[in-house]
Structures are given as structure tokens and as C-alpha cells.
């Protein structure tokens with residue numbers, strides 16, 4: 001039984017990146033995905049847009065749906081102010097195991113709480129399990145057909161506040177048509193599309209940034 005792609009990505013991080021240096025972890029993963037094996041990280045181009053949204057918002061509570069190998073987890077957590085918290089949900093235990101080690105290698109354990117399980121079950125438990133009031137920032141990067149139901153769930157569970165920013169990956173490729181339709185036509189959100197490319201390719205993709213108006 002050989003290694004998996006996430007395990008080979010982790011091995012590259014532990015071999016080439018400097019412990020405690022998030023930037024070197026990010027650079028190592030981008031190099032691995034561009035020159036060795038493509039992987040579904042948000043990537044460097046869309047990652048720069050993610051960075052600018054997080055930096056401008058300076059969130060103290062953040063939620064990421066879809067951890068994968070922890071690349072965007074590291075991108076977000078490295079920018080969070082002291083005392084702030086990023087909760088990241090991953091469905092696949094093998095991905096979660098790799099992500100925990102990538103996050104640890106970057107030295108970001110104290111800012112990140114990785115939780116394994118399906119978003120539909122975990123979102124309603126956020127308040128009681130993790131003492132969350134509301135999220136300042138949500139990064140959607142999980143099953144594309146869960147973006148809309150989980151956004152509605154976040155609203156219903158009172159986890160969004162006036163000004164909460166939702167940032168959705170892959171709204172073009174693989175695509176999230178129902179989510180885009182809803183969020184762009186809802187009077188409860190102010191949305192803007194950031195045109196970019198599918199990670200490590202020339203294929204069009206983009207991020208949709210939506211502010212909840214309450």
C-alpha cells in the first residue's frame with residue numbers, strides 16, 4: 001500500500017519547510033502542487049485574495065468549511081490577531097490527519113481547532129461545543145452542493161452577525177450555481193466576485209465575497 005497524495009504533500013512540507021514558519025509551509029505546498037502533483041488547495045493566486053480579505057477584516061472568530069491538507073487553514077491562521085480562533089471542519093479522517101501535522105509544522109496549533117465530521121451535523125453544535133457566539137469570517141471550500149444549505153444553516157443557527165463576511169472558493173470551477181443564485185439575489189447579502197483561476201492552472205475560477213447585512 002503506497003502513500004497518498006496528501007501524505008506525499010506532508011512529506012514535502014516536513015522535508016523542505018521551516019518549522020514554525022507558515023510562509024515556508026505555504027511556499028512548499030505551492031511548489032509541490034505546481035511542479036510535482038496538483039492538489040485542490042486554494043493555491044497562491046486565489047490565496048492572495050483570501051489573504052487580503054482576512055487582513056482587511058482582522059477577524060477574531062473564523063470558520064473554515066473544508067480543511068483538506070490545511071493549506072488555507074495556515075493562510076488564514078497566520079494572519080489572525082492574538083487571541084483569535086479559527087475552527088476548521090474536515091469530513092475525511094485521512095485528510096484531517098495530514099492537516100493536523102501541516103498546521104503543527106507551521107506552529108499554528110494555538111489558533112486552530114480542527115473538527116472532524118459533516119458540516120450539516122457540526123454547524124448546529126458550534127455554540128454548545130465550541131463556545132462560539134457568531135463568526136466574523138467564514139471560508140467555504142467543502143462540498144460545492146453544501147455551500148447553500150450550510151449558509152442557510154449558519155443563518156438559522158444565529159452564527160452570522162451584521163458584517164460577517166463569507167468567502168466562497170470554486171464558484172466557477174467546479175462551480176456552485178445554486179449558492180451564487182441565492183447569495184447574489186438575496187437582499188440580506190452584498191456580494192462581489194473576484195475573478196481568478198483554478199489553483200495551479202489557467203482555467204477560470206473565482207471567489208465570491210458576501211457580506212451578511214443582518
Ligand SMILES: O=C(NCCCCc1cc2cnccc2s1)c1cc(-c2ccc(F)cc2)cc(O)c1O
Nearest residue numbers: 040066089090091117118119141142143170173174
Ligand atoms: O471538491 C473540492 N473541495 C471539497 C472537498 C472536501 C469535501 C468535504 C466535505 C465536507 C463536509 N463537511 C465538513 C467538511 C467537509 S470537507 C474542490 C475540488 C476542486 C477541483 C477538483 C477537480 C477538478 F478537475 C477541478 C477542481 C477544486 C477545489 O478548490 C476544491 O475545493
Ligand SMILES: [Mg+2]
Nearest residue numbers: 042141169170
Ligand atoms: Mg477549493
